[in-house]
Amino acid sequence: MPSGKVHLTVELALLPGWVAAGALIGLPRPHLTAFALSYTCASLLLSPDLDLARSAPASRWGPLRLLWAPYARLFRHRGLSHSLFWGPLTRLLYLGGLALLVLLPLHLWLGAPLPQAFPTRILPPVLTGVYLSHLVHVGLDGVWTQMARRLPNR
Template sequence: MSPVPSGRIHNLINIAAYSVLAAGVLVATRQSLLTVTPVQALNFTLGFFVGTFLLSPDLDLAEGRVDSKRRWGLLGFLWVPYGMLFSHRGLSHTWLLGPLTRLVYLAVVAALVVGLLRFVWPAVPLPGVPQPLSLKVLLPLLLGYYLSQWLHLIADGVRPDHGLRRARREVRKRF
């Protein structure tokens, strides 16, 4: 297996890809080939950069020194259990479920923190989730997030059928 890029190289790949994509979208919108609102562009960008810098697939190595974990600052310790739950380049490095595992993990951690806050300090004012969350808001966020994850996986040499191939091998071993 060929060596995988460092975190710094992953970031450079994602930034370069984002720059090319943004330039292409800008040209396409100026020529009326595509319609992208500023809010959609902002949400895509937010999802992309959160996926690149904060929710990298390499958080499955969070017991060690991982750039994404360090970027969380004092909250980086929250990702250590994720690193213990998922083996490196396992489920966390699959194309659909891998990025979803980080979102679900983050949602569970947030729910536990909110639950603990409500238990300890019932009157604490907490920010609410804007309602309704429309597809126009969520879709660009998720597209940006998933694209950043897929670029990481491509750079690691992980094929889209990675999870399926691994599952088939596991089934063959057991039967």
């Protein structure tokens, strides 16, 4: 498999091309910005390799990397977490569950307001950024595996 550095380098190297393609087809600037931010955050912080207890994406969370330990225990490496549809969804739902575990007690005990609305117009470019970053990661894994199979054993 490619190293974490290779994954990140390829994912981020492709970002200007994705943004340029979006601009060429006329996507509005706020959508391009939301896409670029979500793609970058997904590449850095929501990689499929969070299913490994010790990984570069987990370490980027700093002390909060411990929050991803249960996720790594739930999903075996290159299993559901690397699925084209379910992989990003598992991480987004897991992250949403963590947010709920923080926000709900604050709301119930301290009366802190809960978020009321999400700007739904920005949801498609955000999800596209998360999913495209994932697709590049998994695609690179597949290409790497195919290349390794075709090379003669040394």
